[in-house]
Amino acid sequence: MFVIGELINGMYSNIALALKDHNKKIVQTCALEQIASGADALDICCGPASQNPLIDMPWLVETVQEVTDKPLCLDSSNPKVIQEGLKAAKNKTIINSTTADAEKLEILIPLAKKYKSKLIGITISAQGIPQNKDQRLELAATILTQAGEQGFPIKDLYLDPIVMPINVAQNQIQDILAALLEFKLISQPSPKTIIGLSNISQGSKVRSLINRAFLTMAVASGLDSAILDPKDKELMDALITAELVLNKNIYCDSYLEAYRKK
């Protein structure tokens, strides 16, 4: 599982504060803590706190790069903000994200190719959020087809079925799990799959427990990557154990420590 830490995001008060004064220390501490907890990459999102994301995104990228060479997941719905991040990046990058809309695909696929970036394709469109598995598959096929036609390497494409909060769309969760399995089957080579995990428990009271249950099931559905809070130790324990149960890491009594050391 490729774990992308979610905590460098202007929607969190510490990062909002850091953006205000361009305080490097806060951002770098957040980066290093996530990596120490098991993050393989770091999401970078200016969020609603940013007055000027075209400046803040490259500043965040440069700030984080000073302390780590882990891949950076450039998170914005504005392609121009992503482009500023890509320009500043020396580390490997993942674009987060394109939708299935033509105007997004026409900008972001060439951008991903130009900067040799991976790309997250989220199965939504201007028509809104899909209501079932088939609509997710249809949007996934649109993204895959466009990526294929533009010569983007499919192994570098991460499809996101868009996780809905359980308190508003409980009946869609099984469809989302099924979509994860089926995304892998609609092209050869297979695209990768990814989720923004915390969405599942947005607005719920018992967040970590719901996150753990859903992540465990998603791992059983072949999930390749998740954007999550790596500092939630119980969540990381559940993830490591889910992969153990599925024989992705060899069993030993101290498998949790062994995984964390590697």
Place this chain on the structure above:
Amino acid sequence: MFVIGELINGMYSNIALALKDHNKKIVQTCALEQIASGADALDICCGPASQNPLIDMPWLVETVQEVTDKPLCLDSSNPKVIQEGLKAAKNKTIINSTTADAEKLEILIPLAKKYKSKLIGITISAQGIPQNKDQRLELAATILTQAGEQGFPIKDLYLDPIVMPINVAQNQIQDILAALLEFKLISQPSPKTIIGLSNISQGSKVRSLINRAFLTMAVASGLDSAILDPKDKELMDALITAELVLNKNIYCDSYLEAYRKK
């Protein structure tokens, strides 16, 4: 999920002690604690501590029946011990278990019919433990065919794919999960599925975490029933949350409390 409490078993020291002096209090406390923790039924097993299971099994049944009318899961590899339990039972019963061997099926299916008991069919035979999913399906088909031919109601048959400890058969766990899904497809009406959960972590150091991950995945594979430790609160929380994620109980912020109250 139909939860069968596993704790009335002579392999545990408190029950071994109770069997020695026929101490009702110990057994009844164990029964009531499991029910208070969410058990829908109770496994009853004399275990290796019993000098005379033909006497101890009906004693355990009568002792438990004094404090609850929950179904009893009569657990022995010896059909004569099960028969003594059935004779003593006023509560509903589940026979735990028959193998796929003809000599077991020929005794235990008629016994289940005679006493209107449910029946667990475990996919092992005198040839030993199956090594993969196909061998499990073959043994499941043998049990199903015999049950059908003898006019046993298939909806009362629980198929157990036999859970192996992860520290000895890690590569079989995915096959076991797949078998759970496929057992439901080999007959119409479908048989039910069941696992003896704790086997997965037998001999492991981090038991509850492994139990939780495997149970969560098994629930996603349509599992109907599990024999487990209901006093493991984290395990029960994981179970309730897994069913919530799969839309089997309606979401509310206090879903854990709501489930426990019902």
